[in-house]
Amino acid sequence: QVQLVESGGGLVQAGESLRLSCALSGRTFSNYGMGWFRQAPGKERGLVSFINWSARTAYYPDSVKGRFTVSRDNAKNVLYLQMNSLRPEDTAVYYCAATPLTGSLLLRANDYAYWGQGTQVTVSS
Numbered sequence: 001q002v003q004l005v006e007s008g009g010g011l012v013q014a015g016e017s018l019r020l021s022c023a024l025s026g027r028t029f030s031n032y033g034m035g036w037f038r039q040a041p042g043k044e045r046g047l048v049s050f051i052n053w054s055a056r057t058a059y060y061p062d063s064v065k066g067r068f069t070v071s072r073d074n075a076k077n078v079l080y081l082q083m084n085s086l087r088p089e090d091t092a093v094y095y096c097a098a099t100p101l102t103g104s105l106l107l108r109a110n111d112y113a114y115w116g117q118g119t120q121v122t123v124s125s
Contacts, residue, residue, distance in 0.1 A: 002026045002114040004096050009119030016086055016123075022079040022096030022116055029077040030054075032114075033099045033106050036070060036081045038092035038121075045095070047107050049081060059105055064090075086123045093118040 008020040024032070033052050039045040049070035050059040058070050069082040079096055097112035106112070 002032075002098055004098060004114055004116035006094065006096050006116040006119040009094060009121045011122045011124065012086055014087055014123055014125050017082070017084045018086065018121060020081040020083070020094055020096075020119060020121075022081075024077045024079070024098060029072075030074040031100060033101060033103075034070075034072060034079045035097045035099070035106065035112055036068075036079075037095045037097060037109060038090075039095070039118075040092040043092075045109055047109070048094070050106055051079070052104065053102075057104055059107065083121070086121075088123050088125045090121060091123050092121060094121050 003025045004022055006022045030053050036049045037045050038048050048064050051070045051072055055072050067085045071080045095118045096116045098114040099106050099112045101111055
């Protein structure tokens with residue numbers, strides 16, 4: 001059974017940075033494409049980044065492109081999300097998710113079989 005545990009959330013001021021981590025256990029990490037999603041109160045959960053198993057493909061929506069960077073360490077079974085120039089609108093619970101699907105871009109929440117518990121990111125103005 002795949003287990004995902006996020007860490008690294010917190011309270012920061014606008015313009016500051018945070019790095020989220022997501023540790024996968026129970027299966028071979030490199031068998032999974034990985035995504036970061038976020039959900040703010042009253043809003044739907046949306047993708048903020050995708051990275052395929054080899055890290056050769058990454059995707060960001062326009063809302064975070066140029067500010068967020070996803071990476072993975074397959075030797076350590078860890079996924080990262082470096083978030084720079086944070087804005088108040090980035091405030092949300094951030095979730096990592098794993099998919100055994102092998103498509104080149106997996107952008108929908110329904111593509112993902114396993115989810116972490118989430119970590120809160122709050123950006124004050």
